[in-house]
Amino acid sequence: SIYNNCKYSIGSYLISSIQKMIMKFMGKGMILKLYDIFMSNIEYCYTNVIGPDYNSIKELEIEKISFFTTAQKKEICFNIISYNNKLNLNICYKEGIIKDVNKFNNSIKQAYNEIINN
Numbered sequence: 001s002i003y004n005n006c007k008y009s010i011g012s013y014l015i016s017s018i019q020k021m022i023m024k025f026m027g028k029g030m031i032l033k034l035y036d037i038f039m040s041n042i043e044y045c046y047t048n049v050i051g052p053d054y055n056s057i058k059e060l061e062i063e064k065i066s067f068f069t070t071a072q073k074k075e076i077c078f079n080i081i082s083y084n085n086k087l088n089l090n091i092c093y094k095e096g097i098i099k100d101v102n103k104f105n106n107s108i109k110q111a112y113n114e115i116i117n118n
Contacts, residue, residue: 047079091108
């Protein structure tokens with residue numbers, strides 16, 4: 001709400017100008033290298049998508065909507081989509097990241113059920 005009220009203010013112009021100066025000073029290669037360093041150290045990634053309204057797609061007879069992202073290195077990705085008063089959760093990770101997969105799955109199912117039932 002604050003951003004929407006101020007997005008045409010001088011603040012947005014200043015931030016954009018600062019970003020451009022940083023890009024010129026550091027260069028595209030350095031920015032991409034810093035990005036790779038930060039992204040390679042992420043352990044958890046959360047995505048959250050609000051799906052379409054059921055009434056607008058009911059003729060397509062869609063019963064389940066989901067998506068996956070690709071986990072990088074040691075990252076665990078939680079892909080969440082809500083639609084038709086339903087919540088879909090898909091988890092992606094590289095093999096060997098989770099030591100006790102059954103314990104991990106059970107804890108996620110328990111947390112999911114607590115969220116849905118409350």
